[in-house]
Amino acid sequence: MKIRKVLTAAVALAAVGAIALTGCSGGSGSGDDGGKQTLTLWQNSTTGDGKQFWTDAAAAFHKANPDVTVKVTSIQNEDMDGKLQTAVNSGDMPDIFMARGGSKLADVVAAGKVKDLTSKVDPDIKKAIGDAALSAFTVDGKLYGVPTAVLPGGVFYSKDLFAQAGITATPKTMDDLEADIAKLKEAGIAPIALGAKDAWPAAHWYYFFAVRACGKDLITNLATKKDFKDGCWMTAANNLQKFAQVQPFNEGFLTTSAQQGANSSAGLVANHKAAMELMGAWEPGVVASLTPDQKPLADLDWFPFPEVSGGKGDAGAMMGGLDGYSCSEKSPSSCEKFLNFVASKQWQEKYATAFQTIPANQDAKGAVDNPSLKPLMEAYGTAPYVALWLDTALGQNVGNALNTGVVEMLAGQGDPKTLLQKITDAAARG
Amino acid sequence: MTGTQVMAETVPESDRCTGAGVSPAPVRRARADWRKRGEIVLLSGPALLMFVGFVILPVAMAAFYGFFKWNGFGWPTQFVGLDNYVHMWQDHTFRDAVVHNFAIVVLSLLLQGPIAILFALLLNQKFRGRSLIRVLIFVPYVISEVIVGTGWSLMAQDAGAVNSLLEKLGLGFLKQSWIADPKLALWTLMIIITWKYIGFAVILMLAGMQSIPEELFEAAAIDGAGFWKIQWNITVPLLGPTIRIWAFLSIIGALQLFDLVNIIWGQYISATAGTSTMATYMYQNGHLAGSYGFGNAVAVMLFLITLVVALIYQRFVLQRDTDGALTGDSGKARR
Numbered sequence: 001m002k003i004r005k006v007l008t009a010a011v012a013l014a015a016v017g018a019i020a021l022t023g024c025s026g027g028s029g030s031g032d033d034g035g036k037q038t039l040t041l042w043q044n045s046t047t048g049d050g051k052q053f054w055t056d057a058a059a060a061f062h063k064a065n066p067d068v069t070v071k072v073t074s075i076q077n078e079d080m081d082g083k084l085q086t087a088v089n090s091g092d093m094p095d096i097f098m099a100r101g102g103s104k105l106a107d108v109v110a111a112g113k114v115k116d117l118t119s120k121v122d123p124d125i126k127k128a129i130g131d132a133a134l135s136a137f138t139v140d141g142k143l144y145g146v147p148t149a150v151l152p153g154g155v156f157y158s159k160d161l162f163a164q165a166g167i168t169a170t171p172k173t174m175d176d177l178e179a180d181i182a183k184l185k186e187a188g189i190a191p192i193a194l195g196a197k198d199a200w201p202a203a204h205w206y207y208f209f210a211v212r213a214c215g216k217d218l219i220t221n222l223a224t225k226k227d228f229k230d231g232c233w234m235t236a237a238n239n240l241q242k243f244a245q246v247q248p249f250n251e252g253f254l255t256t257s258a259q260q261g262a263n264s265s266a267g268l269v270a271n272h273k274a275a276m277e278l279m280g281a282w283e284p285g286v287v288a289s290l291t292p293d294q295k296p297l298a299d300l301d302w303f304p305f306p307e308v309s310g311g312k313g314d315a316g317a318m319m320g321g322l323d324g325y326s327c328s329e330k331s332p333s334s335c336e337k338f339l340n341f342v343a344s345k346q347w348q349e350k351y352a353t354a355f356q357t358i359p360a361n362q363d364a365k366g367a368v369d370n371p372s373l374k375p376l377m378e379a380y381g382t383a384p385y386v387a388l389w390l391d392t393a394l395g396q397n398v399g400n401a402l403n404t405g406v407v408e409m410l411a412g413q414g415d416p417k418t419l420l421q422k423i424t425d426a427a428a429r430g
Numbered sequence: 431m432t433g434t435q436v437m438a439e440t441v442p443e444s445d446r447c448t449g450a451g452v453s454p455a456p457v458r459r460a461r462a463d464w465r466k467r468g469e470i471v472l473l474s475g476p477a478l479l480m481f482v483g484f485v486i487l488p489v490a491m492a493a494f495y496g497f498f499k500w501n502g503f504g505w506p507t508q509f510v511g512l513d514n515y516v517h518m519w520q521d522h523t524f525r526d527a528v529v530h531n532f533a534i535v536v537l538s539l540l541l542q543g544p545i546a547i548l549f550a551l552l553l554n555q556k557f558r559g560r561s562l563i564r565v566l567i568f569v570p571y572v573i574s575e576v577i578v579g580t581g582w583s584l585m586a587q588d589a590g591a592v593n594s595l596l597e598k599l600g601l602g603f604l605k606q607s608w609i610a611d612p613k614l615a616l617w618t619l620m621i622i623i624t625w626k627y628i629g630f631a632v633i634l635m636l637a638g639m640q641s642i643p644e645e646l647f648e649a650a651a652i653d654g655a656g657f658w659k660i661q662w663n664i665t666v667p668l669l670g671p672t673i674r675i676w677a678f679l680s681i682i683g684a685l686q687l688f689d690l691v692n693i694i695w696g697q698y699i700s701a702t703a704g705t706s707t708m709a710t711y712m713y714q715n716g717h718l719a720g721s722y723g724f725g726n727a728v729a730v731m732l733f734l735i736t737l738v739v740a741l742i743y744q745r746f747v748l749q750r751d752t753d754g755a756l757t758g759d760s761g762k763a764r765r
Contacts, residue, residue, distance in 0.1 A: 078697070082717060085502050107720070111503035199698035252588030254610040254699055263589060396720035397501070400698075404714070408702045413612065429499065429517045429715075429724040 101136030103395030152320030195258030237416030401426030579693025638672030
């Protein structure tokens with residue numbers, strides 16, 4: 001008797017387990033069935049105004065479309081790639097997920113898991129966003145995502161600290177920058193905050209030297225053509241190594257994180273412990289959350305990455321990224337409807353205020369009120385081209401090797417040659 | 431594990447049943463036989479299934495994936511043979527990580543062993559507040575690795591508590607970049623590891639000491655041996671089995687070290703700081719890089735290295751403790 005009971009229980013348990021393992025893809029809405037729909041959304045804002053934005057947008061969309069409920073899930077930014085990968089493999093993808101274009105998105109597209117949105121995004125919205133931003137989400141001529149923010153980079157700095165060190169004009173060239181660094185050091189101020197613990201902030205220095213050294217075609221086509229034979233990669237590495245010799249970064253930059261707490265690089269800027277940081281357009285928002293009173297830093301301003309003589313890059317060329325959202329292949333049609341909704345002028349304006357950043361929809365630019373973002377927006381508007389962050393463009397594998405390689409070189413443990421070797425090695429084992 | 435034990439104990443019994451010719455009718459014997467087998471299958475089956483499904487199968491799958499260049503999407507198709515293993519050993523970062531692992535193994539034994547024995551000797555004496563100190567020494571072991579890592583990384587930062595304390599004490603010249611300086615970082619890690627795991631070693635040693643018969647100490651004292659002489663000639667030798675088991679656990683733990691390093695140095699810079707381990711290398715270059723085929727190959731290598739070390743240790747060091755218990759009849763025959 002007992003044995004039979006145990007056996008039945010075991011069989012039942014195994015059956016339940018099997019169902020749990022195989023049947024999970026049934027959960028989220030698959031296809032249109034006319035009735036009630038639930039959209040799952042993965043986004044990376046875990047606190048504050050950003051998280052609130054998505055809650056509000058979901059509620060407003062439900063009000064306009066009572067049949068559709070949007071379920072918002074907050075996922076820590078650094079966990080996003082790994083979770084998405086697991087979701088893709090298990091077939092249990094969220095309907096809407098955050099994407100940043102480049103090779104990272106192209107990998108998921110290659111797996112056949114992203115919906116082609118080419119004919120599904122409102123032409124007016126496409127026009128308002130512009131081809132430049134859309135191109136990052138385009139793979140083989142097809143559109144796979146809708147950008148929500150453009151995040152070009154450059155040097156954010158404290159006007160007060162510059163004045164304190166007797167610096168009157170922002171540096172235009174590398175020589176200017178090095179002279180200013182000397183002045184800041186003399187005044188007892190750490191010149192540049194660098195969060196090398198997270199690797200990508202350090203790597204940004206290499207990216208910008210590469211934008212200056214490499215030509216437009218090479219640097220804007222990396223997602224599809226990973227070519228490191230050109231000598232400009234070595235030039236950029238040499239330039240960065242030379243720059244590092246003036247010791248421009250805060251002490252202990254190797255174990256400084258980028259955005260966590262007052263001792264992070266953004267925290268150093270927020271608390272006037274360091275004068276500059278090379279960052280993307282999200283910086284004002286991050287700094288604001290780390291100032292003592294959690295208000296935006298009043299004297300934060302921005303200047304473009306200095307020009308480097310002798311490079312193949314156009315003057316004024318920038319590097320930056322985009323935040324955007326894609327629909328999974330199986331998502332219902334309300335998915336693209338929601339993306340169109342969020343990309344509309346009204347919601348993009350709210351997005352700009354909530355995230356303290358530059359909206360992708362150019363009609364919504366009026367909502368940007370942060371003073372340090374204005375010169376950045378101007379430069380972005382006149383830039384001859386904007387290349388995608390190299391790690392996003394190259395994909396996780398090569399991008400990661402590049403990022404850690406730069407950190408190693410800045411810590412004095414490698415040279416430009418080993419950096420390039422690392423990148424090629426990573427491409428081989430990808 | 432339990433599955434195999436059940437098998438080992440029950441199989442000979444059933445052999446005996448069938449083997450002895452005294453059993454009555456063959457039909458009943460067959461039924462009893464079937465019943466026995468059913469019982470074995472029923473009792474050991476679930477455990478065996480779990481073991482195969484969650485230990486053997488994943489190891490086999492890792493070995494399989496390790497032969498592919500695979501980014502984790504879909505089924506691996508690009509067979510590359512042993513390329514992943516070649517790339518791994520050609521990468522100086524991986525070789526460094528292996529060196530760090532073995533340095534941690536050796537330093538853990540050298541630092542923690544003597545300190546743990548001294549602490550245990552002290553705590554084995556009767557004095558006021560003994561239980562309080564026992565608890566305090568054990569507390570770090572109970573705290574989670576994440577909290578220990580976060581706390582120590584905050585304290586050991588350039589602008590952290592350790593450096594401020596040194597300055598306040600007038601020892602400003604001793605200030606260091608404890609975790610950022612690659613020359614120091616491994617030693618900082620060793621201090622943290624020792625602090626964290628010493629409690630476990632002390633508890634083991636204490637337990638070992640309590641199993642030593644009191645009469646031996648009395649006899650030695652009557653013969654005129656001093657305190658240190660007694661400890662050296664009686665306690666330490668009789669503590670042998672405990673020390674050997676502790677060392678085994680310590681070695682395995684050191685080879686698989688991941689969490690402390692990953693918390694203190696983050697996902698990217700442990701190799702640069704000189705504290706990377708095989709496990710952090712696997713995480714960085716497999717999972718974070720999205721090179722899952724390569725990551726699986728590293729996992730297999732980590733498994734093989736640990737297995738070889740464990741087998742060598744069992745063969746040469748642990749043999750006298752485990753003879754009979756693990757090796758069964760063959761072990762006895764060898765002796």
